[in-house]
Amino acid sequence: MKNKLEIIAETDHWIALNKPSGLLSIPDRKQSEPSLKDWLNEKYDKVWVVHRLDKFTSGLIVFAKDEETHKLLSKQFEDRTVEKFYLGLVHGTLANKEGSVDAAIMEHPAKNATYITHAKGRASLTDYKVLEEHGLYSWMQFQIHTGRTHQIRVHMKHIGHPIVCDEVYGTATPILLSSMKRKKFKLAKSEEEERPLLNRLALHAWKLTFTDVDGKKVELEATLSKDLRALLQQFEKWIK
Known part of the structure; x- marks a missing residue:
């Protein structure tokens, strides 16, 4: 695992990966x-969880190295003073290129580990902005002001534009090059079937801003993963 993990920044008090x-x-x-x-527990003996990312979401995550830092950072998340930005690909073209989804979220009453928008849920707010449009898909930036489980995924389903390859709130259908190149696509002789350009949740935790133990503002950014970078390059090449 060690070779695959990129450490973005590290201090005596926390580590971001x-x-x-x-x-x-x-x-x-x-x-x-x-x-x-x-x-991390093997590397540092013990770390404290500040926030979480879904298994198939890539990107920026921070762990505390001591209890005091954990309390400090956790309180900032609870008080909503941490700025949290994500990037993601959704299905369709949005009528409004910029806006907010203000819809309460609660756990699904019948489906375990699944969430829905509901008036009886907890207040949840997501700002969104369309960065690029690529045919059947839109590349977007999100800022979440609350930290509900699956918040972006639930909110994008709520407005009819689920995150690509989200089998829980949309469809697990992968993105194939043949769907973009259409008539020009030819499968390589060495391959029996086409390899998907993307077959995992198209969501990436991009930026975090918080206040460090010394009172200074910290701004961190996680480089976009290789699979998402490659996908965007293919979009630029084949979708005009």
């Missing part, structure tokens, strides 16, 4: 597979 898609932030209840926290 660029989590790859497919890796758990923290262990699940069954301890069924390794997590980022497991690796």
Whole structure:
């Protein structure tokens, strides 16, 4: 795992990493597979969880190295003073290129670990902005002002533009080059079937801003993962 993990920044009090898609932030209840926290606990003896990312969301995540820093950063998340930005690909073209989704979120009454918008839920606010339009898809920036589980995924489903490759709130259908090149696409002789350009949740935790233990403002950014960068390059090449 160590070779795959990119450390973005590190101090005596906290560490920020660029989590790859497919890796758990923290262990699940069954301890069924390794997590980022497991690796950090081995490296530093003990770390404290400040916030989490979904397993298939890539990008920026911060862990505290001591209890006092954990309290400080956790309070900033609770007080909503941390600025949190994400990048993601959604289905469709939005009528409003910039806006907000202000819709309360609650756990689904029948589906475990699934969430819905509902008036009885907890207040949830997501700002969005369309950065690029690529045919059937839109590349977007999100800022979340609350930290509800699956917030961006639930809110984008709510407005009819689910995150690409989201099997819970949309469809798991991968993005294929053949769908963009159409008549020009030819499968390589060495391949029996086409490799997807993307077959994981198209969501990346991009930026975080918080106040450090010394009172100074910290701004961190996680480089876009290779698969998403490659996808955007293909969009630029084939979709005009």
